[in-house]
Amino acid sequence: MDKQILCINNLSVSFGEGKDKVIAVDDVSFAFENGRILGIIGESGCGKSTLALSIMGLLPDKISNIENGEILFNGNDLSKFTEKQFEYIRGNEISMIFQEPMTSLNPVFKIGRQIAEPLKIHKSLYGRALKEKVIEILRAVHIPNPEKVYNSYPHNLSGGMRQRVMIAMALSCEPEILIADEPTTALDVTIQAQILFLLKELNNKVKTSILFITHDLSVVAEVCDEVMVLYGGKVVEQCNVYELFDNAKHPYTLGLLDSQPHRCESGKPLKSIEGIVPSLSDMPSGCRFSNRCSKKFCIKCESDIPPLFNIRDNHKVACWLYEEGKDFD
Numbered sequence: 001m002d003k004q005i006l007c008i009n010n011l012s013v014s015f016g017e018g019k020d021k022v023i024a025v026d027d028v029s030f031a032f033e034n035g036r037i038l039g040i041i042g043e044s045g046c047g048k049s050t051l052a053l054s055i056m057g058l059l060p061d062k063i064s065n066i067e068n069g070e071i072l073f074n075g076n077d078l079s080k081f082t083e084k085q086f087e088y089i090r091g092n093e094i095s096m097i098f099q100e101p102m103t104s105l106n107p108v109f110k111i112g113r114q115i116a117e118p119l120k121i122h123k124s125l126y127g128r129a130l131k132e133k134v135i136e137i138l139r140a141v142h143i144p145n146p147e148k149v150y151n152s153y154p155h156n157l158s159g160g161m162r163q164r165v166m167i168a169m170a171l172s173c174e175p176e177i178l179i180a181d182e183p184t185t186a187l188d189v190t191i192q193a194q195i196l197f198l199l200k201e202l203n204n205k206v207k208t209s210i211l212f213i214t215h216d217l218s219v220v221a222e223v224c225d226e227v228m229v230l231y232g233g234k235v236v237e238q239c240n241v242y243e244l245f246d247n248a249k250h251p252y253t254l255g256l257l258d259s260q261p262h263r264c265e266s267g268k269p270l271k272s273i274e275g276i277v278p279s280l281s282d283m284p285s286g287c288r289f290s291n292r293c294s295k296k297f298c299i300k301c302e303s304d305i306p307p308l309f310n311i312r313d314n315h316k317v318a319c320w321l322y323e324e325g326k327d328f329d
């Protein structure tokens, strides 16, 4: 087995205080092996970005809190890190790319300067060696005419090029982990395909481990090795990508798979999971999915939170249908 680079144990993250407190990431555990691509999927509001931001130490300060658990990165617990300690690893050992590159690129600085910044801080590169490294990185993410782009401002570039620049920035220090939070949602399909190809290529060549957040299952099929499905802040299913598409078990995962456009018969309306995700302050007390679940079968579904049951090697499901000893297949 490859080395575990990131190991999250029983992580819970809250927003707000007192009676307004909600748990956005609820008792999440997973281990992430070196060089893999792990997809994190689930509908809007299920806690994907909150999980990513807690790993990066970027949770909004006063309103959020790590309530419990640990985030072990190469054995160090990031949940206990100070801002100063994070400054060393952020952009250096762990980086992140966001959905909308304009929010992370500074509009008043040229691209070259922005990519150079982390290299100056973390790799002590200066002058000509620094510029050469930046051009090399721009080339590695297949940016045509890198010398010209080096001297351009973000607004001179197309959306796809800006996203490449973001990836270049995130990868400049050759991080061990790249967190990509919906990196292609704002792009059109051909550009999306190019960016996904680029991320896979970097994963292959440089062995960067990637946490890939998306709600698009076709993207998961394209790039991920393993998948974790979140619902209402909890992990409901975890397996490898083949199991996901051939043998998914959780009624929520099955609903997500059924809602994919290509699974729909032509001429018929697109299927969707009935109902909407309840707000965090109003979650059912048993299984979080119980009020939308067509397979609800016992009182326990509404009263007790199902733990993750191992249904086979590397496949876990949090559904009472799969409680040990039961066989509802």
Ligand SMILES: Nc1ncnc2c1ncn2[C@@H]1O[C@H](COP(=O)(O)OP(=O)(O)OP(=O)(O)O)[C@@H](O)[C@H]1O
Pocket: 015, 016, 024, 042, 043, 044, 045, 046, 047, 048, 049, 050, 051, 060, 063, 215, 280
């Ligand atoms: N700054 C915040 N203040 C209060 N609540 C927040 C804040 N950020 C997120 N939340 C709450 O935490 C929950 C998880 O949000 P999060 O952004 O992690 O979801 P997500 O899965 O990334 O959704 P999306 O697919 O829309 O990006 C949501 O219910 C959201 O309302």
Ligand SMILES: [Mg+2]
Pocket: 048, 049, 050, 181
């Ligand atoms: Mg998000």
